Amino acid sequence: MKISKTMGLLKPYRAHLVIGPFFKLTEAVLELMVPLIIAQIIDQGIAQGDTEFIWRRGLLAFGLAAAGLISALICQYTASLAAQGYGTDLRALLAERIMNLPVESADRFGAQSLSNRLIVDTSTLQQAVAMLIRLVVRAPFLSIGALVMALLIDWQLAFIFVIIIPVFVWILYLIMSRSVPLHRSTLVRQDELSSVMQENLEGMRVIRAFDRQKLRSEQFAAANSRLTGLVERAGKLTAWLNPMTLLLLNIAILAVLGFGGWRIDNSRMSQGQLVALINYLTQILQALIVVANLVMLYARSWSAAGRVEEILNTEQTDNIENNSDNFISGDDSSKKPDAGIIFDQVDFTYPSSSGLFFEKLSFQLEPGTVNGLIGPAGSGKSTIAKVLLKLYRIQQGQIKLAGQDLTMINNSQLTGLVGYVPQNPALITGTIEENLRLGRTAFTEEELWHALKLAQADEFVRAKEEGLQTQVSRGGRNFSGGQRQRLAIARALLGAPPIIIFDDSTSALDYATDLALRRAVMSDPQLQNTMWIIISQRIANIREANNILLLDDGQLIAQGNHDTLMTKSQMYRDLYHSQLDTKQHEGGSV
């Protein structure tokens, strides 16, 4: 796994990465001196009854410790600057990349995963950088340094250390390598359980209507006890860490005492040195525990870096910044370009599937006409809209919009040309005004109200105390389905773009409102030359269109107005009769 882009962002912090560890090292060196001084206090001060020596050594030790603190503080400050700075840089880059992901890639990752990468993974990496500066040098240095010091005091006795350290490392490895996957599956089970709960809450009406609470609680209870079992196993495994560490330390002390007695007996060593050795032993084992935790942190960071890198390596949407000046900007609504649409031999495949969805799809829509797209679910009606909006890229062929190759039109021009009302009327957190504008600052408040009026939304917006400034909560939950749909329509009508796409956009509206909307839109002077693309499954909705495209399974079956299709296409006739059949009580007046 390559994580070069993630690592590359560390470059501006090279100086921090040197200064921080340097001062941390200084602290560690000073810290290592303390046991030696204590040994001197015991061997010289106590043995010779020299109180003044003891005082002086004590002051020296304190001075070293204080100097150590200052070094450490410099390091911690440097680390906080570098780590937070790195995290901020990484998040900024990632945010930009995520926002410019092609829709198909964003779908593949999923919104939850993308925001986790932006928030959780970057903060793991930020933590890793902080630890890199603060601990990665300190902990191994302390363990090695303490070992060297011990060897200097009495290399034969310190040989015990050489045996005990690998044993310790092995035990740490055993415990951690087993507990890490256990903890991971615990988290998975936990998420499972909370999604069962979420599911229960969301489906409570259905569950209660079927009186199946018991079944769902049994499923929950089973998942619950599976989780509890896992938690216990993981907990008990981790519970080995402390007692084993302690036992090993005690055994090492025991050995040092035993052999120490023998060394002292043979006048190879002093009591003070023995105390110092025990001190170093404690330091080593403590430092090794830190090392083990670091290993775990870096294992986590490694996969976090991988996930971040994955986004950084995903291709971005290509947006053309500068294109031909002769292209009439969509923002300028006073002079509409002759916005016709041509699909020429278009091949398209959804990223997740293998076969061609559109194969050499060709058709032409004239400017200022009303066009209907009809066909069963999954026939490709919405896909045409999405390809036209450059949400997905076609593989072969050409799409022309207002005489221009679609690939030559940049996103802001496209937005000015095409107003789109998606199937699910999405709203974002913010005010109604922000939802209508969506970043398009040029419109006046009057224009906003006009669009709302056309969309039959002005009444309920006006009824709100705060009018256009009314807060929309996440996903527009504080508005009914019909209100959301009308706001989405107003958003698309804003600025009267030359092409407007309604993707099954009036499904939540009652007939009276639907009719009022149609009438308002059709009689609006600014929308006279607009091309309409109306996507529907119902012939009734598109019957009056100048041009109807009948689609099935990604293929254009027939094209023409209602009467033409009725004579020309068997499928259209079937569709017509099937819809007529259910409405026979209207006396065939569909």
Next chain:
Amino acid sequence: MTSKKHSHPNAPETRVLWLLWQRIRSFRRLLALVIFAAVAGNGFVLLSPLLTGLAIDKMIGPGQVDWPGLIRLLVIFLGTALAGSTLQKLLFNTTVKIAAGVTQQLRTELAEHVDKMPLSEIDKRESSNVASLLTHDLNAVSEGLITGLSQAFGGIVTLVGTLFLMLRLHAGVTVIMLVLTPLSFLISGRIAAAARRQYQLESAKNAELRQVAEEAAGQLELLHSFDARDDFTDKLKSLNRELYVFGQKAQFYSSLSNPVTRLINASAYILAAVVSGILAAGGALSTGNVASLLGYSMQFSRPVNEITSVAAQLQSALAGAGRIFSLLRTETEKPDTPQMPVMQVQGGSFVMNDVDFSYYPGQNLIRDLDLFVPAGSQVAVAGPTGAGKTTLINLLLRFYDIDSGDIRIDDQSIYDVSRSSLRRSFGMVLQDSWLFAGTISENIAFARPEATVEEIHEAARSAGAHSFISRLPEGYDTRIEAESDRLSAGQKQLICIARTMLADPPILILDEATSNVDTYTEKKIQKAFRRLMDGRTSFVIAHRLSTILDSDLILVMDKGQIIEQGSHDELLAADGFYASLFQAQYAGRET
């Protein structure tokens, strides 16, 4: 009918502790074991510096080593080390067991409580918030319990024991150590408080950033089609810059505590060395005593240093437990009692008498509603968006209780029979297709898990779902995941319809059931529904007037009220609201 109590989100801490204790109490034996292991285990651990000191005193110098004494001490040392570690392991195991047991119990309580909560309470809450009680808050409780039980007892024993042993070695040195303790406590407390403040600011900013990020990532298609991505990128970036300020401070402050405590500990250690050294030089202490005192000075500082982090952990455990208990305190639906009669649906006639209902006090949504639906009729509920059609479902199935009046089915009040038998009498297909994570056949068999494969397939066939299910690579065993888009909205709805087909309930409620299904399938479904509705009372809620023209009775709703009722012809003749709605549709066809 039910009084609407106000829930207190922030239960006072003592109450939370008391409630928590009630769950821990059932583990009394384990708790006794924890106390025993903590006291005995830490006691043994405490002996090791003393034994080390004594051992050092057995080896005064060359030729002056008391070998028999030393060996005896070392044997004792080994024994205490083994006993100490064993008891520690026992301590941790037991605390883990208690924590796991308590959290399992809380999870069960939460799930059971949610099952009994009235929908008025559920509708108020964001489902993801309730779900996070199970992860985030319960984790905090579990960690708090483990730390609390193992560290709290262990820490107290260590503190008291060290103090006792040090006092026995030398009172003067002990007093000096005791002076340093509050200092250490004070300084590390200050640092922790400063860090916590910054962390709170940071995590608030982080939550804001997360919310914007989630929304932006979720609405990428929309932002893309309106070219509004740059605005969101800028928004994210500016939040990120604000985050830097708090984050950097939070990091620095929190990273202060380790070096500062190291200095304080080192000072205590050095001070102990100097003071006991001087005493030893005067002959008041042995070298071994000095070593023991040094050992204890290190042990003594450990629980003191950890107090702040333990306290923070306990704090967040209490906060989590508080949130859990405040949900558990919300009112529940009154449970069915075994004496309650079972709803017996014969024909399924409905009577509503003087029904008043409102979602919140003072709203007055439905007033004095009277309604009679003859057995076996097909009732259409019509009206503009937001007219209160789903309210009707809420009332009929007792998801919400009416304020006054009565609703009777086949002359039994729905308030006199058990809820479960009432609800079992209904079959619903709602506007939002709810399926759970599981296979397609599990979902279809939801109401009747004992159904045979043939029955499941038959239900799917009559719902018009069999052919597309069979075409899926894994057929009926295809797993449905919560967020997955393997199935279209229409397909999901077909599965819901199959589920209702299989349940075969005496009364049907169909809400917008066919709005997401393509017209070929819709035709099939309508045929199947007509079969299903034959002889059953059914309520059809739909936007399209055409789909409800078959009905025996049409209820026209507007602004929460049923404003007109009657057959199609009667309503047209009355020339009221329905007539104008119908004209609107009719006219819409002509333009």
